[in-house]
Amino acid sequence: EAGVTQSPTHLIKTRGQQATLRCSPISGHTSVYWYQQALGLGLQFLLWYDEGEERNRGNFPPRFSGRQFPNYSSELNVNALELEDSALYLCASSLTGLNPYEQYFGPGTRLTVT
C-alpha cells in the first residue's frame, strides 16, 4: 500500500513569491494535515482538512492557505513568501473517526526562500 506522497521534494523561491505544495493521502484516508518544521522549532500545526472542509487551523497568518480536493489530495499555498517560511513542510493523513487520530506522514517538501 502506498504511503503519503508529497511534491515537490524541494522548492526554491524568492521572497514575495508564492509557493504551492501538494500532498496525496494514503488510500482510504479522508483527513489531511499540514505541518511546518523549522529548524529548532519542532512541528507546528498549520491546517487540517477533512472531507473537503477546513476543520482547524494553527496560529499562522492568512497567507498560509490550502484546500482539499474531491479525491482527498490537498494543496498548501503560501503567498508573499518571507525568509522565515524556509522549512520542511510535512503532510500527514489519517482515517477520520479513529479515536484519537493516528497520523501517517509523508517525506515532506523542503521549501527554501532566498
Place this chain on the structure above:
Amino acid sequence: EDQVTQSPEALRLQEGESSSLNCSYTVSGLRGLFWYRQDPGKGPEFLFTLYSAGEEKEKERLKATLTKKESFLHITAPKPEDSATYLCAVQAWRDDKIIFGKGTRLHILP
C-alpha cells in the same frame, strides 16, 4: 495553554545501554498521546498511541507508558539503528489540535 515538553533534548547511549525518554504534557482533556520516530530529512514514523493513564504499549525494543501528567518511552538494549529523533504529541478533546514536543535526539554508539 496546552503544552508538551520533552526531555532530555539529546541523549547519547552505548549500544545495549537502556534508558528512558520523557514527555510531560499539560492539556485539558487528553484525547490521546502519540510517539513518533523521525530520521533526518524524513517525515515522522508513527510508533504508538496511548489513550489513558496506566496504558502501556510495546514494539521491539521500545515500550511506551502513560500517566496523568507524562509519558515515558523506554528503550531496552538499544542498537545503533535506533538512533533518531523521538517526538511526542498530544491531542485534546477540546479542539482536536495535535501539539508536538520538540523531540529528543537519540544517538546510540556502537
